[in-house]
Amino acid sequence: EIVMTQSPATLSVSPGESATLSCRASESVSSNLAWYQQKPGQVPRLLIYGASSRATGVPARFSGSGSGTEFTLTISSLQSEDFAVYYCHQFGDWPQTFGQGTKVEIK
């Protein structure tokens, strides 16, 4: 199976600053990658699909980039509601797999 490795495990950021989250695939998944946000006690929410397309209703401060094996989620000017855990998900091969998550916490 394709292993998705996210880094860092935890990112400490001050409100208003930007955050860059990385996701690396052990094999190419082309652009078949999505990002999700999960807050404590809530279900995950789709942010990005196709590596760089924002889902409906997602603020423009969230952006995704990359293809093949290297992907990035950038959150510009972090708001209080953005502190959460973020997961990448590859759907380019079976079995589909998730990264282990990056927790974005308040610095």
Place this chain on the structure above:
Amino acid sequence: QVQLVESGGGVVQPGRSLRLSCVASGFTFSRYGVHWVRQAPGKGLEWVAAIPYDAIGKYYGDSVKGRFIISRDNPKNTLYLQMNNLRAEDTAVYYCAKSGAYSASSFVDSWGQGTLVTVSS
């Protein structure tokens, strides 16, 4: 709006079976792939299984292959997960999730609230 309502979770002994159900509404169920994704307490997301709109082809994660069976009943707008030979490591919240496309080879764009399965003697 899309609604996915899981049921069937509970406490079960190791080696026993359990069947989860997910009733969908707010979209044309028969036109979309659907997934099961689980999350152990305090842990990350783990993709479990998926089935396309027409149920031709079923896909499983390595940790459940040969023990779990995904199926769907389109006229009833219902997704199922038959879980056999359960292990302690299967303890998790199980989410029903809608694919963003007719196939199962797609991202998840909607999630249910989840049902908790606890495997313990």
